[in-house]
């Protein structure tokens with residue numbers, strides 16, 4: 001039960017939002033003391049019976065200034081790219097930010113030699129352990145692709161705290177970057193011996209990026225646990241026409257992470273694509289998240305892991 005209470009407490013802060021404290025309502029107000037209940041507990045307004053820890057409330061303007069200054073280049077897949085967009089992080093010197101002609105950047109993100117035996121360079125995100133959005137973003141690809149797109153990236157988790165975190169690795173937003181966001185990420189509780197274990201993928205549609213409504217979600221199976229210090233291939237699909245999201249891990253679809261119009265919240269008209277690491281809680285351990293990305297591709301068709 002202690003684990004359940006820990007999760008319930010941490011879930012209160014899920015999503016970068018100014019918390020609106022409401023009285024618990026009906027069935028949803030039950031503490032998520034079982035794994036299955038943890039998912040339904042995500043709307044924090046339905047759970048909140050205590051004040052949100054102040055350190056769980058991020059600044060609502062995170063990244064907006066940089067985003068507004070985005071120097072978006074003309075659409076161009078680049079030589080040798082068979083997809084609508086490719087980024088292998090080989091085009092800038094080690095230690096530099098991802099190509100500023102393509103990417104806007106917020107947070108501690110640099111291109112460095114890839115870890116884990118992977119040749120070449122990759123995007124290194126030092127995301128810390130407090131509510132932050134460490135993202136690169138661009139608008140050169142999604143508007144041209146219309147209402148749907150597929151993406152593929154390789155992810156390597158170098159350091160993961162054992163605290164509770166809801167994290168995101170990608171988002172798509174419309175022209176109003178404070179409006180509706182759709183995001184894939186995960187829920188992590190550390191999986192220490194003897195504790196409830198959950199390190200799994202999670203989809204969320206949030207009607208206001210910095211609003212209190214946690215919107216709709218889809219939780220992947222809790223097994224297998226997302227491993228650390230191993231390169232994973234992640235693919236996802238977003239469809240604004242049908243309000244649908246799908247996720248693949250190393251080529252296999254994760255059907256539980258499939259979201260299909262579960263809430264009457266329209267997807268945004270896709271404009272801005274985000275890659276990086278967002279956190280919505282503060283970890284008591286102080287252990288920082290550190291992750292890497294490589295080999296991003298975006299296309300109208302499924303990209304695959306080859």
Ligand SMILES: [Ca+2]
Nearest residue numbers: 088120121294
């Ligand atoms: Ca690379």
